Amino acid sequence: MKNHLLTALVVSTTASFSGTAADYVSEILPIMKEHCWDCHSNETEVKGNVALDPDVLADQIGAYNVIRPGNPAESGFVERLKLDETHNDFMPRKGKPLPKREIEKIEAWIQAGAIIDAKKPTEDETKRMAEMKPAAPSAGAAGAEAGFQSWTNREGKVIEARLLGLEGDAAKLLLKNGKSYVVPLSSLSEESAKMARESAAP
Numbered sequence: 001m002k003n004h005l006l007t008a009l010v011v012s013t014t015a016s017f018s019g020t021a022a023d024y025v026s027e028i029l030p031i032m033k034e035h036c037w038d039c040h041s042n043e044t045e046v047k048g049n050v051a052l053d054p055d056v057l058a059d060q061i062g063a064y065n066v067i068r069p070g071n072p073a074e075s076g077f078v079e080r081l082k083l084d085e086t087h088n089d090f091m092p093r094k095g096k097p098l099p100k101r102e103i104e105k106i107e108a109w110i111q112a113g114a115i116i117d118a119k120k121p122t123e124d125e126t127k128r129m130a131e132m133k134p135a136a137p138s139a140g141a142a143g144a145e146a147g148f149q150s151w152t153n154r155e156g157k158v159i160e161a162r163l164l165g166l167e168g169d170a171a172k173l174l175l176k177n178g179k180s181y182v183v184p185l186s187s188l189s190e191e192s193a194k195m196a197r198e199s200a201a202p
């Protein structure tokens with residue numbers, strides 16, 4: 001079925017994502033390099049069959065793997081970080097527990113879909129980004145289901161989409177089918193344009 005709302009609203013399509021989304025490369029990798037690298041990297045050693053290098057991390061991510069997108073509570077990866085440091089399974093082995101803030105960052109990243117590089121998402125990841133709940137919905141997104149909000153254009157047409165960020169004077173919107181679009185703020189209703197500016201503000 002052709003979606004007339006989209007035809008009216010969407011101006012151009014794009015496959016690339018802005019750097020605003022929290023992803024492994026920007027948020028988690030530095031933590032891994034500090035605490036885990038000696039034992040879990042192709043640059044050093046790979047213990048327990050877990051290499052944390054971004055190019056092979058996908059092996060650890062999946063519904064039955066140690067990193068379960070959208071489900072930090074059942075991710076063995078997180079479970080180990082939260083164990084008592086005397087426990088056999090505690091990670092980092094022979095190290096100090098990660099600061100709570102860093103564990104929370106990791107949980108938030110998994111909750112949001114465990115995306116490795118938001119600038120170059122794989123097809124799978126793009127789908128996951130569309131499905132996952134954002135870790136910390138911004139004030140503008142309060143109450144919105146799974147981070148999706150209703151966007152209205154100048155003609156009063158409405159679509160459901162998640163804001164990925166702003167690109168100059170345009171909003172990057174992610175639709176539930178996993179496609180992302182860049183929509184000039186000038187083509188949105190005043191209220192939607194305001195919502196985009198406020199949600200994207202740091």
Ligand code: HEC
Pocket residue numbers: 032035036037038039040047048049050066076077080081088089091092093094095098
């Ligand atoms: C001093 C070495 C060392 C450090 C540092 C270390 N690990 Fe490990 N890790 C191991 C060893 C050895 C195993 C395999 C034995 C086991 O599963 O307990 C392992 C296993 C794992 C597994 C289990 C894989 C599975 O299939 O269940 C995960 C997940 C893991 N480590 C994550 C981490 C994380 C995250 C860090 C950093 C916060 C870290 N490790 C730091 C040595 C280390």
